[in-house]
Amino acid sequence: MKKSSKLAPISLVVCLVVMAIGFDKAMTAPTEATMGNLYRVFFYHFPHTILSFLFPYLNCGASLLYLVWRKSNPERAAKADAFAIASCEITVLYTTIGLATGMLWGRAAWGIWWTWDARLTTYLLLWLLYVSYLLLRRMSHSTSTALLAAVLGIFAAVDIPICFESIRWWRTQHPAPVFGGGSDAGIDPSMYSAVWWNLIAFALWGAFLLGCRYALERRRQALDEASAYDLLDAQEVR
Amino acid sequence: MSYLDHVLAHLRKDLRIEWRTKDSINGMLFFTLLVTVVFSLAFDPTAYPSIARQISGGLLWVGLLFAAMTALNQSWARELRNGSLEAQRLAPSPASALFIGKALANFLFVTAVELILAPVFTLFYNLHPLGDAWMLAIIMPLGTWALVCNGTFFAALGLRARNRELLLPLLLFPITMPCLLAAVQATTAVLTGDFPATLWLKVLIAYAIIFTTVCVLTFDLILQAD
Numbered sequence: 001m002k003k004s005s006k007l008a009p010i011s012l013v014v015c016l017v018v019m020a021i022g023f024d025k026a027m028t029a030p031t032e033a034t035m036g037n038l039y040r041v042f043f044y045h046f047p048h049t050i051l052s053f054l055f056p057y058l059n060c061g062a063s064l065l066y067l068v069w070r071k072s073n074p075e076r077a078a079k080a081d082a083f084a085i086a087s088c089e090i091t092v093l094y095t096t097i098g099l100a101t102g103m104l105w106g107r108a109a110w111g112i113w114w115t116w117d118a119r120l121t122t123y124l125l126l127w128l129l130y131v132s133y134l135l136l137r138r139m140s141h142s143t144s145t146a147l148l149a150a151v152l153g154i155f156a157a158v159d160i161p162i163c164f165e166s167i168r169w170w171r172t173q174h175p176a177p178v179f180g181g182g183s184d185a186g187i188d189p190s191m192y193s194a195v196w197w198n199l200i201a202f203a204l205w206g207a208f209l210l211g212c213r214y215a216l217e218r219r220r221q222a223l224d225e226a227s228a229y230d231l232l233d234a235q236e237v238r
Numbered sequence: 239m240s241y242l243d244h245v246l247a248h249l250r251k252d253l254r255i256e257w258r259t260k261d262s263i264n265g266m267l268f269f270t271l272l273v274t275v276v277f278s279l280a281f282d283p284t285a286y287p288s289i290a291r292q293i294s295g296g297l298l299w300v301g302l303l304f305a306a307m308t309a310l311n312q313s314w315a316r317e318l319r320n321g322s323l324e325a326q327r328l329a330p331s332p333a334s335a336l337f338i339g340k341a342l343a344n345f346l347f348v349t350a351v352e353l354i355l356a357p358v359f360t361l362f363y364n365l366h367p368l369g370d371a372w373m374l375a376i377i378m379p380l381g382t383w384a385l386v387c388n389g390t391f392f393a394a395l396g397l398r399a400r401n402r403e404l405l406l407p408l409l410l411f412p413i414t415m416p417c418l419l420a421a422v423q424a425t426t427a428v429l430t431g432d433f434p435a436t437l438w439l440k441v442l443i444a445y446a447i448i449f450t451t452v453c454v455l456t457f458d459l460i461l462q463a464d
Contacts (some may be wrong), residue, residue: 067459121419128412135408140399144463148395151456155413158452 008212015204022201025194038108043194045101047202049123052094053160055206056130058087060157063150070147078221081146084153086213088133090206095127129156244331248339255316256347262309266351269308273301274355274362283363288430290363295425298359299381299418306348306385307410310393311403313344318397326461333458341383341390341453348382368431377428377439381421384446388414391453394460417445 026043062084069077102120103113114120133156137149239247256262277283277297283290317323326336359365367374389410396405420441427435 122416125412125415128415132409132412136396136399136405139401139405139408140396142398144398147459147463148399151395151459152409154456155449155452158448159413159416 011204011208011211015201015208018197018204019201022194022198025197029191029194035109038105041101041105043198044202045098045105046195047199048094048101049098050199051203051206052091052098052126055087055091055094055210056126056157056160058210059084059091059130059133059153062087063153063157066146066150077146079218081150082214082217082221083210084150085137085217086210088130088153089213090210091130092127092134093209094202094206095123095130099123099127126160129159132156239331241332241335244335245339245342247331248336249342252313252340252343253346256343262312262344262347263350265312266305266309266347267354270301270305270351270355271358273297273304274359277301278362287364291365291368291429292426294359294363294365295429296422297363298425299422302348302352302382303385303414303418305351306344306389307407309347310344310386310389311406313340313390314393314397323397323461333461334454336461337390337394337453337457341387344386344390345379345383348386349379352378352382365429367429369428369435371428373428373435373439374425377421377424377435377442380439380442380446381417381424384417384421384442384449385414387446387450387453388417391457391460394457398463413449417442417449420445 022043026040029040029043031037032039062080065080066077066084069080102123106115107113133149133152136152137145140148274297281289281293283294314323317326327333389406392410392413393402393406396402396409399405420438424435424438424442427433427438
């Protein structure tokens with residue numbers, strides 16, 4: 001706990017500095033030809049959506065580790081479970097921001113807030129999946145909650161590739177992949193630095209939030225454990 | 239006993255219980271019939287034949303999904319009575335055999351509902367498929383299996399939770415949406431004949447294979463959870 005509490009202010013400062021640079025780059029990048037200043041929301045939409053495809057896999061990985069260590073190493077399993085909760089909540093947060101910025105952009109660019117095309121639908125699905133994960137954790141209050149949530153985490157992760165590939169499988173209203181797409185995909189090189197700085201900034205910010213949430217969950221676990229032991233002690237005295 | 243014997247034993251047991259009570263089938267049948275009537279009140283399909291053709295695939299699958307939901311919790315609640323789920327956990331038979339047996343039983347129940355319902359549905363909505371009608375013989379069982387397999391799994395997952403009746407749809411709907419989408423689109427493709435059903439059929443097949451595998455691999459964890 002000590003080491004991490006010393007580390008937290010430093011990483012917060014680093015995060016804020018990189019985010020400030022990212023903000024500066026995003027606001028000073030050249031104006032886009034067809035959409036004008038409006039396109040600047042891209043610098044926030046893109047990092048959040050890309051990262052919201054990454055955090056679910058951290059959740060899945062932590063869920064698998066929980067299942068592996070569940071019997072053999074309860075302490076490590078508890079850590080994996082705390083990490084799974086933290087990464088799921090960051091997934092929901094980033095997906096929400098991805099949806100919100102996407103809708104803002106869609107309203108301005110297409111004239112509608114929402115359309116049921118494959119990319120948007122599957123992205124909403126990603127959000128729904130991880131909200132249902134949080135609901136399961138809330139509604140099942142027993143010792144098996146972590147196990148059930150871990151299994152659901154695996155199921156949810158299986159669905160994500162379907163979503164990620166959706167813009168490659170179906171011709172949609174959402175633009176084709178900007179990076180790693182076809183020959184006419186990609187953006188002007190003058191905008192690269194803004195994209196990469198913001199991607200790094202929000203990756204760091206996500207990692208920072210993840211660390212905080214993880215530490216919080218670990219403390220909650222310790223508290224639960226302590227109160228359980230107190231209860232046992234009280235019974236023994238009686 | 240071989241693995242197949244275990245599966246068949248579970249299947250026989252579930253079929254026998256259902257045969258004696260007929261709770262699930264009657265419930266599902268009446269429920270889907272009601273859904274059909276409610277939807278026809280809402281959309282008046284006979285007045286607009288082309289719209290009826292376009293939406294009836296969706297209506298059918300949504301009705302079946304809701305109907306299956308009423309039966310899925312029931313199918314595990316039976317096992318809780320008299321502590322027979324505890325006995326299953328102690329039994330030397332593999333956990334996945336129990337799962338496959340129950341999923342197969344639920345699959346047969348929903349299929350029975352479909353067989354009884356299909357003529358009613360065609361009659362009420364004035365349907366005659368414009369695409370390759372024989373493809374429905376692949377789409378319907380495949381979609382039903384994907385639906386029921388995940389449904390059986392998640393009903394077991396939420397079995398010990400507070401208000402499990404609420405938890406099942408909350409967990410199952412997000413997971414099962416790709417399958418529902420593929421099934422609806424494939425059925426619509428057959429009914430309207432506007433576009434080929436093959437892509438959606440492929441999605442459905444991939445979905446069924448992937449999720450059946452995940453269910454079978456992880457069911458032991460769910461059964462042993464305490």
